[in-house]
Amino acid sequence: MQKIHTLLLLTLLFLAAACSNSEEGDPLDVYREIAYNALSSAEKATVISDWRQAEVEAWVxxxxxxxxxxxxxxxxxxxxVVDPLAGTVVEILPRQ
Structure with a gap:
């Protein structure tokens, strides 16, 4: 039941952001920025191309x-890993 409430809240947040955003931007950009700002300068130096084009996907x-x-x-x-409700980084996963 908790997962259903969380999913509904996320959906409402995305809809609210999409409706209130007058610019034509990607709503996932905020998660990209949160994640990028959590990287060390050494990690940022190894990022290929524009960090604003990073892949964002649903996680657990x-x-x-x-x-x-x-x-x-x-x-x-x-x-x-980014927590969309808190707007914070949960963790930087080990690199493989």
């Missing part, structure tokens, strides 16, 4: 996963 428990492609193929991409 209503969180979102932001994936920044990295120049360091041996370490893999930088993956950051």
């Amino acid at each position: 428990d209503g969180y979102y996963l932001v994936v920044f492609q990295s120049t360091d193929a041996s370490l893999g991409d930088i993956r950051v």
Whole structure:
């Protein structure tokens, strides 16, 4: 039941943001920015292309996963879990 409430709240938040946003921007940009700001300067230096184009996908428990492609193929991409309700980073996942 808690998951249903969380899902409904997220849906309402997205709808409210979409309706109140007069600009033609991606509503997921806020999660990209939260994730990017949590990276160290060394991690930011390895991000390929524009961080504003990072992939964002649904994650467990209503969180979102932001994936920044990295120049360091041996370490893999930088993956950051964001809590959309709190607007904070939950964790930066280990690189693979």
